Amino acid sequence: MIEFRNVDYIYEPETPYEMHAVKNVSFTIEAGEFVALLGHTGSGKSTLIEHFNGLLKPSSGSVLFHGTDIFSKEVSMKEIRSKIGIVFQYPEHQLFESTVLRDVCFGPKNMGLSEAEQKERAKAALTSVGLDESYYEMSPFELSGGEKRRAAIAGVLAMEPEALILDEPSAGLDPRGRDEILGLIRKLWQERGLTVVLVSHSMDEAARYAQRVIVMHEGVKKFDGPTREVFTHAQELTEIGLGVPSTVRIFSMLRARGEAFPEGIDELSVEGAAQALLTHVLHKEGGHV
Amino acid sequence: MALIDILHLFHSFYRYDESGSVSGTKAALKDVTLSIEAGSFVAVLGHNGSGKSTLAKHINALFLPSKGDVKVNGRNTRDAGEVLLIRRDAGMVFQNPDNQMIANVVEEEVAFGPENIGVPTEEIWERVGDALERVGMTAYRMHSPDRLSGGQKQRVAIAGVVAMKPQCIILDEPTAMLDPMGRREVLRTLHELNEKEKITILLITHHMDETIDADRVIVMDDGEVVLDDVPSVVFSHVEELRNRGLDVPVATQLAYELRQKGLDLPEGILSEEEFVEAYLKLCAEH
Structure with missing residues (x-):
């Protein structure tokens, strides 16, 4: 695409x-x-x-x-910009209208849609970010940090990208x-x-x-x-100052100390890691009995 | 005597209607009592709206108690004549470095604080050089602050406070807007100031990974202190922290999950290294 x-x-x-x-x-x-x-x-x-x-x-x-x-x-660049929506860092700094609903209408308005269509899209977008009717007439500045950010995302979603x-x-x-x-x-x-x-x-x-x-x-x-594949490059990722997820680091430390884990275990989530570590210990126990 | 004494502190915010009369109050701090020892590194952890920033602003006399008292070095923040001395002893660094930079050159930025408290000119330059060295920014002395990275800007802001020779630095989410590298830079600087200069550090944050090397972690929720202990004890309350909207270190969480599944791992694991050692020990026993 x-x-x-x-x-x-x-x-x-x-x-x-x-x-x-x-x-x-x-x-x-x-x-x-x-x-x-x-x-x-x-x-x-x-x-x-x-x-x-x-x-x-x-x-x-x-x-x-x-x-x-x-x-x-x-x-048409205008069309590209409605099809590919960018939400910038701290998007809440770009909220400017007097009410949440009007702010979210801004994108559809620029696309040349009728007022009824603008509102319809804005309402649908606000619903999809979890802001209900009670927010429509509020000033964007009355919202909490998380709510403001969701309103800003709704502003992009309203263009139906x-x-x-x-x-x-x-x-x-x-x-x-x-x-x-x-x-x-x-x-x-x-x-x-x-x-x-x-x-x-x-x-x-x-x-x-x-x-x-x-x-x-x-x-x-x-x-x-x-x-999963990218995070196997633990050393290079660490060298360029990014590192790898904590669970991946734990597995690579354990491997360096001689513990062997099967291919295909889930190293990326805590739940998956816990399961693999549990199986590993129990397996050892079984082996000794 | 403790450096900072907070006694039964209450703080309420007032909401006003169109005619200007009070239409509601919100209790941001509810009966907080704490004392912070000189030389310690204390982290205050809590989600947005927990009251942690309000607490910080009381120590610097930016807010005054609705009820109760806050004393810095024995000086009460209610005493208007002491406020300048309190702000000299307890310096503050805020979240957004861009909002704190006012000068065109780094050295002028750092000189702003000592100049304001009436330090003689010659001594100011001495202090500026000294402060920049302590945060590792000497090489940038003549640079423009707006060409610096976020982490460097925060270190300049910290130098500005250090130049006032404070006993305590309070930092309100100083790393919230920084990338991982900037975050590490700031944390390293704070630990060095604490260890070498014996400056008391009060670090307000919602990043739990920044608190595991602190001497003490205070967890706030809904205007109250809910946990207050060394990090290993605080983070053993995995369920409670999660319910309060906070994270625990991944290694701690992993140990907790495995304990739930019946493995005999000790409580109080904070780092990946500690986890690996404990897990290997368990493997060897089996």
Whole structure:
């Protein structure tokens, strides 16, 4: 559905501030995938996401949506931006209208829909993020941090996008708020078949939610594959300052101390890890009897 | 005597209607009594709305008690004449580094605090150099703060407080907006200040992994202190912490799950290393 072909991006080329932020990055994201885009600050991941809907134009290379270059003449950028919704970091800072409902209407309004359609879409979007009628007439500033963020996501959903790109949607939230937001994103993915790209620097988040992981480092795509497979590169991931989920680290420490575990165990979740560790001990017990 | 004494502290927020009269109150702190020893590293853990930030603002006299008393070095925050001295002794660092930066050059940023409390000019520059060294930011002395990373900005903000020679630094979620690297930088700086300079640290956070190396962890919920002990004891309350919307370290959670399944792992495991050692011991016994 979305394809990056040899994308390069250079900030302020041919000036003393020239910075090569993205270097020859290629990947394809299929409809309905849940992808985590990982990397620490300065890895190029934020520059990369601004390419998803044409906010930045590649210095070279191209970005394709359903096979067509998004910068070609026959493509309407307005349409691309409603099909590929980006939720930026701290999206609640972008709430500006006098009521929650009007704020969520802003996207559909820009798409040129009638007032009735705007409201219909806004209400549906608010329902899907768990904000009921009682929120419609509230000022966005009366909401709690987690609610504001959900309202901001509704603003993007109201455009009925095919893909949702979220830049660190859990930043600054407490554990409860984080679980709520990520649970909501998973629900949207499962129930609506939305394509999700989750930008994060939390390995645990990626392990819990994503099917596939793309790792960026110094502007280059370093790893790209199924979540479980990418996290087997524990040493390299640690070297580039990202690390691996805690449970994966425990298994690699145990292996280094001579304990052998079968292939295919679930190292990514606490429940799976506990099960594998239990089986391992009980197996030893059985062996001795 | 303890450095900070909090006695039966209550704090209420008032809601006003359109005519300006009080239409409701919300009790943010309910009868909190605590004392913090000089030189300790104390973490305060709680979800949003638990009252932890309100508590922090009382220690710096940014808030005054609705009822009860807060004393820093024996000085009561209710005593208006003592407020400047309290703020000198107990410095505060906030969540968003961008909201705290006011100068164009790092050294001026750090000088702002000591200048405000009337330190003589020459001594200010001495203190600035010293403070930047303690947070590992000497190389950035002449840089512009807005070109720094989040972690570096927070270290500059910490240096600004250190330059006032405080006895205590209170940090209100200083890492909430930082990436893992920035978070580690800030944590390392805080532990160094605590160990080498004996500065008392009060770290307010909802990241439980930042609290496992603290001397003491205080858990707040709904305006009250619900747990207060060394980290290994606090984190042995796995169920309770989860019910209160908090995380426990993954190693602790894993040990808990295995204990539930009947394995004989000890309580109080916090780190991955501790877990691995305990698990291997168990394997050897079988």
